[in-house]
Amino acid sequence: MRFRYHTRYSDARKLLPWTEGRVAYLLLVLALIAAPFVLQRFWVGELSYIFILAIASLGLMILKGYTGQVSLGPAAFVAIGAYAHALMLDAGVPFAVSLCLTLIISGAAGLMIGLPAIRVSGLSLAMMTLAFAVIVEHVLGRWKTLTGGFSGLPVETPVLFGFRLGTPTAFYFLCLAILIITLLGLVNLMRGPKGRAFVAVRDSEAAAWGLGIDVARTRVEAFVLSSAILGLSGALMAHHVQHLTPEGFGLLLSLELVLMVVIGGLGSLRGALLGAVLIGFLPRLISMAKPLLPAQVSAQFGLEIFAYGLVLAVFVLFEPRGLEGRWQKTKAFLTSFPVYRRDTFRRQKTYMRSERLK
Amino acid sequence: MGLDPVLLAQLTLNGIATGAIYGLVALGLVLTYKATEVLNFAQGDLLVAGAFIGWALIALGGVPYPLAAVITVVAVGALACGLEAGVVRRIAGQPQFSGVMLTIALAFMLRGLISMVFGPDSRSLPTPFTGQTVWLGPVAISAPSLVVIVVAGFVTLLAFGLLRATTLGVAIQAASQNQLAAYLSGIPVKRLNSFVWAGAGAVAGLCGLLLAPMTLVDLSLWTVLLKALAAMVLGGFGSIPGALVGGLLIGLIEQFSGVFMPDGIKDIVAYIVLIGVLMLRPHGLFGEAHGRRV
Numbered sequence: 001m002r003f004r005y006h007t008r009y010s011d012a013r014k015l016l017p018w019t020e021g022r023v024a025y026l027l028l029v030l031a032l033i034a035a036p037f038v039l040q041r042f043w044v045g046e047l048s049y050i051f052i053l054a055i056a057s058l059g060l061m062i063l064k065g066y067t068g069q070v071s072l073g074p075a076a077f078v079a080i081g082a083y084a085h086a087l088m089l090d091a092g093v094p095f096a097v098s099l100c101l102t103l104i105i106s107g108a109a110g111l112m113i114g115l116p117a118i119r120v121s122g123l124s125l126a127m128m129t130l131a132f133a134v135i136v137e138h139v140l141g142r143w144k145t146l147t148g149g150f151s152g153l154p155v156e157t158p159v160l161f162g163f164r165l166g167t168p169t170a171f172y173f174l175c176l177a178i179l180i181i182t183l184l185g186l187v188n189l190m191r192g193p194k195g196r197a198f199v200a201v202r203d204s205e206a207a208a209w210g211l212g213i214d215v216a217r218t219r220v221e222a223f224v225l226s227s228a229i230l231g232l233s234g235a236l237m238a239h240h241v242q243h244l245t246p247e248g249f250g251l252l253l254s255l256e257l258v259l260m261v262v263i264g265g266l267g268s269l270r271g272a273l274l275g276a277v278l279i280g281f282l283p284r285l286i287s288m289a290k291p292l293l294p295a296q297v298s299a300q301f302g303l304e305i306f307a308y309g310l311v312l313a314v315f316v317l318f319e320p321r322g323l324e325g326r327w328q329k330t331k332a333f334l335t336s337f338p339v340y341r342r343d344t345f346r347r348q349k350t351y352m353r354s355e356r357l358k
Numbered sequence: 359m360g361l362d363p364v365l366l367a368q369l370t371l372n373g374i375a376t377g378a379i380y381g382l383v384a385l386g387l388v389l390t391y392k393a394t395e396v397l398n399f400a401q402g403d404l405l406v407a408g409a410f411i412g413w414a415l416i417a418l419g420g421v422p423y424p425l426a427a428v429i430t431v432v433a434v435g436a437l438a439c440g441l442e443a444g445v446v447r448r449i450a451g452q453p454q455f456s457g458v459m460l461t462i463a464l465a466f467m468l469r470g471l472i473s474m475v476f477g478p479d480s481r482s483l484p485t486p487f488t489g490q491t492v493w494l495g496p497v498a499i500s501a502p503s504l505v506v507i508v509v510a511g512f513v514t515l516l517a518f519g520l521l522r523a524t525t526l527g528v529a530i531q532a533a534s535q536n537q538l539a540a541y542l543s544g545i546p547v548k549r550l551n552s553f554v555w556a557g558a559g560a561v562a563g564l565c566g567l568l569l570a571p572m573t574l575v576d577l578s579l580w581t582v583l584l585k586a587l588a589a590m591v592l593g594g595f596g597s598i599p600g601a602l603v604g605g606l607l608i609g610l611i612e613q614f615s616g617v618f619m620p621d622g623i624k625d626i627v628a629y630i631v632l633i634g635v636l637m638l639r640p641h642g643l644f645g646e647a648h649g650r651r652v
Binding site: 070072116117119120122123124126127128130131132134135138139142255258262302303304305306307308309310312313316317320 | 397445448449452454455456458459460462463464465466467468469470471472473474478584587588591595622625626629630632633636637640
C-alpha cells in the first residue's frame, strides 16, 4: 500500500497521482485507438456497443452509486434519448446539435420524474422508476404516428462536420471520444463540491442537511444529470441498432444497466466501466462457452438469463463491492504481498444499515 | 355513454377476479417484506414455477387437479423456504438494495431454469372448470375467475386467522416488528423467517395455478409481479389488508379504464396509479408513516 503524501495543494487535485497510473491509462488509450485497425469488423462493433453501455453505466452510477437513489428503470431515459435523437435527425437537425438537444430533452425527462421523486426514497423510488420505465415502453409502442410503434423507426447515419460516420471504425471512434469526454467530465465533477454533495446525500441526508447542502435539490440534480447521460448513450445506441423498436428498451435493458453498476461496484466510476465490459461481453462469453457444455444445456433459450442471475447472485453474496472492490483487493495484495491483511478492507461503518438482527 | 348497470356489475366482477390475483401476489410480497425486510422480486417467478409444476403434473403426469394443486403449493412453498434458508438469509443486515438485487438474481435464475426445463413455448392448463361460465342473474363470470375469488377470499381468511389467533401468528407479528426483541423473548426468528417465506411461496404457487387457466402457462406470467407491486404500494408498504385492498382497487381500475378510458390506457393505468400514489401519499392508503433513523 502506498499513501498519498501531499506537499503542494496541486498534489491533492491530481487526477492520476502516480506515474504507473499515467502510463497504464496512456497505454490503454493507445490500445483502444489501435484496436479497430487490428480487430475484425465484428469485434469493432462489439467494442462500440460496450462503449455505449459504459456511458449509460456511468450515468446510472452517478444516480445509484454516488447519490444512493435506487433506479430500476434507467432504460426509459435511454429510450427517450434514442427516440428524440432519431426523430430530430429525421427532421433534418445536424448531428452535433441533435446530440446536445438530446442531452437537454432526456435531462428534462429526468426532471419530470426526479421532481415528484423527492418525496420517496429507497424501495418506493425503485418502484416509481420501474413504473415509469414500463409506461415509457408502452407509450413508445402505442404512439405510432411519432415512433412507428412496434414496427420500428429507422435511424439515419450520423454525419459530423460533413463526414459520414457510417463505417464501424468511424462510429467506434465517435463512441470512444464521447465516452472519454463523459468520463473526464464526471471524474472532475465528482472531485468538486457538487460531487461531494452527491456522496454526502447518499451517506446521510441528515448530515448533508447539517452541512448546508440542499438535499432535495441535490437529489433532483443527480437525477437530471444521470438521465441526460443515459439519454446521450441512447442517442449512440440508436445509431448502433439502426432500427429502434420499443422492445429494445424494455425491462431487460433496465436490469442489465442496474447489473452493470452493481457488479462493477457501487460508488466508483471505474467500477461502472468494468461492469459495462463484463455485462457487455457476457453474451459473447456464453456463446463461446456453449460448445463446452452438454448439447442439451447449450441449446436452451434460458441459459443466458440464468447466467446473468448467477453472476449477479455471486457478486451480491460474495463480493458486494463488485469488480472494483476485487480490483482494489488484488492490487493491495500484490503491492503489499507478504504483509497483506484482509481486514484492511473490512468496513468499519455501513450506512443505510437495517436495524434487523442478523 | 349511458351507464348500463349490467355492464358495471360485469366490470366490477371481472375487476375483483383479476384484483384478487394481484392482491394474493401482493400478500406474499408483504409477508416476506415484513418478516425479512427483503422485497421479493422472485415472487413472480415462483408463481411461474407453480404454473409449470401444475401443468407438468396435470398434463404430463395425469394427476387429478385437486391433488396436483396440493402438490404444487407444497413444492413451491418448499422451494421458497429453501431459497430463504440457503441464500437470502446470508444478506441479513445489509442494505435493502442488496435484497432487491439478490431476489432479482434468483428470479433470473429461476426463469432461466424453468425455460431450460420446459422450453419457451406457452401451454394451456386443463382444469375441471376451464371454459365454463356461471351466470349470476344477468352477469356472466367465467368459472376460473369465480374459483379465483373464492380461493382468494379463503386464503385471506386463513392468513388473518393464522396471524391473529394462533401463537405462531403472534410470533410472526412480533418478529416482524422487532427481530431482536422477539429473539430475546425466545422466538426462533430464523426458523420463523423460513416459515414465512414458505407460506409466501405457497401463495405464489397457488396464484400460478389460479392465473394459468385464465391465460396460458407461460414465462411471461411473472409480469403480474409488477401489478402486485403497484397494489402493495397503493395499500401502503407492508400492510397486509392494504395489499389486498390495493390489489382489488388496481383490478377494478384496470377493468373500468379499459371501457371508459382511451385505448391502451388499461395496460399502464396500474403504473400511473403507482406513481400518483407515491407522489401524493407516499405511505399509501393503509400504511403508517415511519420516521427514518439517522
